[in-house]
Amino acid sequence: MIVNRRHVLDRSEVTDAAELPAAVARRLGGEPLRWYVSAADEREFVVETTEYAAPLPPAAARRPLSPNGIDVVVSLIPTGIGCEIGGYAGDAGPATALLAAATDLLVTNPNAVNASNFVLSDDRVAYTEGSCIDAFSRGEINLYRPRANRVGVIIEKAATESVDHVLNIINTVRAVHGVDIVDYVITDEPIGSHCERNGSGAYVGRIDRPGMLLDCAQKLLDRGATAIAVTSNVQDLEAEDYANHFGGKHPNPVGGVEAVISHLIVKAKGVPAAHAPMINFKDLPLDHAVVDARGAGELVSISGLACVLMGLRHAPQISDEHTVGRLVSGVGVENVVAVVAPADALGGVPVLEAARRGIPVIAVRENSTILDVDAQALGLTVIEVGGYAEAAGVVLALRKGISLDTVSRPMTTLGREARHVHAGA
Structure with missing residues (x-):
């Protein structure tokens, strides 16, 4: 449960x-x-x-990595809390690409780049599920970048028309992008994925049949899959709330339950996972046929699955035993030079762990959310910036060892105060 x-x-x-x-x-x-x-x-x-409620297997002990000189930035775009940038359909893609250009590897959430039929693809972006980011930030796991993953797909039992459409998407991604999809499983019963809303207004979720979901994942792993995609129809969606989301005025209602599904599989099976709506919500009471640009990718796509299949292709593994062929690289928390997060949503594990370890936290004011958990509320010291362009500049300065005090004004002149006190003595 x-x-x-x-x-x-x-x-x-x-x-x-x-x-x-x-x-x-x-x-x-x-x-x-x-x-x-x-x-x-x-x-x-x-x-x-x-x-x-059920116990999950503990993660294997982390294997120490030799110093490799790879600089890692963690960019957090939490789902279900109405991020102005990244809270819609892949609309954090440009900001993600900009941050990635400023470092060797950018670790970020799938929802930062997912947009149904569209997805940001960049060799410097590590498409990393949220519970993996948490464990990575705690120093419990490394992230191993594979040459490619073998993707298995769990398809929820649904109308024949919906399942056929999903199979056509799977075959399209294979034919056009060359993604290695080893097999699929159709569940015997609906998964029962429901969206819920917490007291804060953030969206979360629950699953009626988590055991069945994990059994299906295991079947695919036994057939050679090294990453798991799940597609299901999310229930309990309020049409008016979803319409307001497309108007740019409401958090994404499906984001929370999607996170729950992927977190469960990753924690139980130790491989990358991501969820996509089987059929995107249609016939909404929209105020305007042309929706907010940030959500347009979802509206024009029948299903949300394609981006997940493409993203999982190169998603980092948390163990080097699940890789196909040679690894591109492995990184640990020691490689992290900064964590970037919305300025009013700093209460997640990666930020708290970064603060504990002395890793700089870059708080982005422009990426506001429905929360109000800022540095002052938590008693944290952060580097606050206006937007992601400034955040990218801070990342470059941190990597080059350039003091931020020297690139902003007014600039302190060392020794002037001391000489003044001496002269007046």
């Missing part, structure tokens, strides 16, 4: 944000699939969690 919970932690219990991960772990009633700070003030931290 998968449940969504809300925990309130008193400031007397957690005096510093660095203590939050341990404090949250003490409150959990099941295996955490996802958690984040949804609100914070001088009295308390509010944490929203998604937990799985």
